[in-house]
Amino acid sequence: MYDCENCMNYYYDEEYEEYCCGISMDEDEYWRVNFSNKNVCPYYHPGDEYSIVRKQN
Numbered sequence: 737m738y739d740c741e742n743c744m745n746y747y748y749d750e751e752y753e754e755y756c757c758g759i760s761m762d763e764d765e766y767w768r769v770n771f772s773n774k775n776v777c778p779y780y781h782p783g784d785e786y787s788i789v790r791k792q793n
Contacts, residue, residue: 744781 740746745758759779761769769777 740777740780742782743777743779744783745779 740757741755743757746755747758748754749756757779761779769779
């Protein structure tokens with residue numbers, strides 16, 4: 737199973753005051769990603785915002 741907290745697409749939304757996925761999915765995609773038997777998110781990208789900076793140095 738994937739861990740959303742370690743995904744680069746996971747961010748804090750100040751308006752809702754909670755963490756959420758930054759990928760824009762329609763309802764069908766959402767259900768496929770969250771409730772499929774594969775437990776694999778095609779949008780999962782491990783790392784954080786600092787990993788991009790480390791690659792530039």
